[in-house]
Amino acid sequence: MGFLPSKNTKSVRRVESKVTGNPRSLVLSMVAFISNSILGIFSITIPIYAYVLGATPFEIGLVGSSVAFVYSFAPFIMGGLSDKIGQTKSMVLALSSIAALSLSYTMISDPIVLAFLRIFEGVSWAMLWPAIEAGTASLGGDLEEDLRRYNISWSSGATVGPPIAGFAMAVLNVSSVFYISSFMALLACLSVLFFMRGSRGKNVKGEKIDFKAALLTLKSYTSLYLPLTSSFFYSFIVSIVFTFFPPYAVYIGLSALEVGFLAFLSGVARTLSFFFAKYVHSRFGENLPIRFSTPLLGFSSILIYFGLPALHYLAFITIGVLVGLTYSSSLLTIMRKAKSKTGLYAGMFESAIGFGYMTGPLVGGLISGYRRNYPFLLCGFAGLTILIVQAALRKTLGGSRELRSTRRP
Structure with a gap:
């Protein structure tokens, strides 16, 4: 039989979370780390890959700006969507899309197609980051501490991503980096799917955004x-x-x-x-x-x-x-x-x-x-x-x- 938790119950949960660690918090931190590692990898690899495909300087700029253009407005829309369908579904959809797009990048030979596919990548990132931030803010513990952990996680990922890309390209080849990125996105997706099942956030199901x-x-x-x-x-x-x-x-x-x-x-x-x-x-x-x-x-x-x-x-x-x-x-x-x-x-x-x-x-x-x-x-x-x-x-x-x-x- 369900009941409404009292303020004391919530306080106990916050203390318990600090002592034992919140599994959802750990998963969100890991997803933030992996996701920004992929972004760091892409920031180095994709311009080089576009050049290898024979892109002109204008086309290289187009490849980069296609993501930025979408990300200037899509997060607001996708953030509202995550409140509607739940943060877990948003993260799973976004990460699975990024994994699929990483694989698709290895199959193209035209930089214009690469720029077109990156529009969908921009939508995926726009769906992912608001959902992670909203999930972190909805943990129910100390908001500042939860966001601090999230910030450290994504920043660490952004720091290690470019060296991973550089090492992989030096030892293997450019295409191999996209296979690595796809695997990382799939790993994060499975972690969300298995460890955050049933998490919706604070909104009531079906509430209009x-x-x-x-x-x-x-x-x-x-x-x-x-x-x-x-x-x-x-x-x-x-x-x-x-x-x-x-x-x-x-x-x-x-x-x-x-x-x-x-x-x-x-x-x-x-x-x-x-x-x-x-x-x-x-x-x-x-x-x-x-x-x-x-x-x-x-x-x-x-x-x-x-x-x-x-x-x-x-x-x-x-x-x-x-x-x-x-x-x-x-x-x-x-x-x-x-x-x-x-x-x-x-x-x-x-x-x-x-x-x-x-x-x-x-x-x-x-x-x-x-x-x-x-x-x-x-x-x-x-x-x-x-x-x-x-x-x-x-x-x-x-x-x-x-x-x-x-x-x-």
Whole structure:
């Protein structure tokens, strides 16, 4: 016979979860790690694979932008869908699609077909990440600790993915990397299927997902303005740095090994930042790190402009730390407001990031035509812009309690 758990029962479950470990939490962390490892693998392998297929520079850009375009709006839709059908089904559908697409990449010979298939890959990622974030936010324990574990997991995956791709391509061949990625996606899919069966999230079965109502809540939840705009600018800046630094590095005489090592250092710094973000939040709240870290992210990227190796190391380590603070603080702020619509709000967050990743390379590409290091000045301009946006938000919404620091005693 069912019963409604009391507050004391929920507290006992939270304590029990901390002591024994939540199996769902472990599975979600593993899925986040594997999924972003695959993304890291694809980020290195697919441009090279497109080149091997004979793609022109324009076609290589098309292969990359097809995913970014879809990811600029699809997460919002797919996040709402995960609230409707359940996070487990969303993850299984997404991971099985990624596994199938990885195999299909080995069977094509035309880069245009590759760009077309990557549209479906973008839909799969858009279905996956909001579901993982919503599932993490719905665990019922300490939200900040659960999101911290999730952030460390995906960041670690993003750090190890590119070296896995590089090693596999060096020892085997490009196609073999897609077989490895397919196996990894299938492993994650089976883990979700067997260990998270019956998990739906917080929504009631059959509940209608009202996208318009979710957008209208932005008027009442003014605290969402800051993390959403910061998420856009952070991804705008990072996409410029990681799109235009590799060719710029080759132009100024850096080796591919050094470029890879800089990216690795940035990933390690980001992961450590996620680890310590909880202590930053307990001291300063969540809003203060967002306000400072996003503009500083833009200003620190200017260091790359000067072409000095020592400044490159300083820039990439700083970028990693600031990305960790911006991402963790923004996601935590948004998910605190999500209530039952965890997938929808996670999708809103991911769409803001996707829009930044789509527009950054486009605008940076226009400017790089004048000089190769101009995109890094654009990052500084973006940092200045976010300061202006934040000042405008404080002036317009200054009376709102939700824009004040969220520091907790």
